[in-house]
Amino acid sequence: MTDQPETQATISAEIAQLENTRTESGHPLRDYPPYRSSVLRHPTHKLVRVDPEEVERTSPAFGHTDVNVLESDLTIQHSGEPLGERITVFGKVLDGDGRPVRHQLVEVWQANAAGRYVHKRDQHPAPLDPNFTGVGRVITGDDGSYRLTTIKPGPYPWRNHLNAWRPAHIHFSLFGTEFTQRLITQMYFPGDPLFALDPIYQSVTDPAARARLISEYVHEESTPEFSLAYRWNIVLTGSKSTWMESEHDHD
């Protein structure tokens, strides 16, 4: 055993070894050693496949009694304007048939422009911004759409290995029409040079699936002299049995 922190070269070699490991559904490997915290936190038994019952085929209802419309703007929660690059993040939440997930809860959280979280365990010596908390919520519209105003988060260091940095990202928490669609994930920004180095992003070993985590810059949606716009659509497929039933409904 050694106390020397491991190098990026060690982690990158492990990432390369697991690249293209086949998974159903495109989800990340739970057993993904390059992400060191996963080692003791993944089950070693195969998950037990079971048909969802009514409990799993339903989902809690959220609505405007739960979420104030102002919560979708992360830049107006304090007395002043937060520092950083103001952005609009928008898109649709869809099911595996491409149907909108209507009137459902989207929660987001993120670091500030300097890469610092408002969390007591975040010790990164970057400044907190008194005008930015980094928490937002929105209820999707009739067409499954959501729209957030925020600032672009900064990348930040972490202790997976020496000189480990997370690519800039926004955490998303999503509910579908059934609990089997529940998803927590992260949205990234196009062209980030840290993608190849990051074991969390790379824990999705299917390159095509990984690419679905990256938002797209959309110039037409940018607001002149106000903010740049990024589109990110989210697909929650849930259980196949429900999907099959819904396909028959369309026949």
Place this chain on the structure above:
Amino acid sequence: MTEFLQTPSQTIGPFFGFALPYEGGPELVPGHNPLAIRLHGTVFDGAGAPIPDALVEIWQADERGILPEAQGSLARDRYTFTGFGRDATTLAGDYNFTTVKPGPVDGKAPYVLVTVFARGLTHHLFTRAYFDDEPDLNAADSLLASIPSDRRATLVAVTDAEGSYRFDVHLQGDGETVFLDFS
């Protein structure tokens, strides 16, 4: 035809504590509700250490076995049962819900759907908390029957006091919880 492909999961990470937990999240009903039960436990890693940065969510039927359709889980009115709860584990790895014991749905053994998120866990895990005081319905349950007997107990919450059930979650190792794949 356009294919709509699943957006992959990513870990909840370590810094959700200022964002996802909310006031009233673990109290699906007030403690003084005559039907209130405690559903609680500890989340452990593969070394048997408690996990202090996990998030546990529950979703369940009400005491009659009906799945709620009411809004209001995030801003509870203290009367409406919405069926959803969320709690972040403490430094000791513990979570604690005040809820009601669900009634049987379609006459089947009642259970609470439990979802676990944690730093280090790249994709959440689902499991079910059945109840140890329902031996007849549990014996007739097809999922419980399909699990080898040495692992079956990991799906059953154990009465540890009057109106209190303990449901520990082991992500790995000795007594690893049976996790479920609904896909």
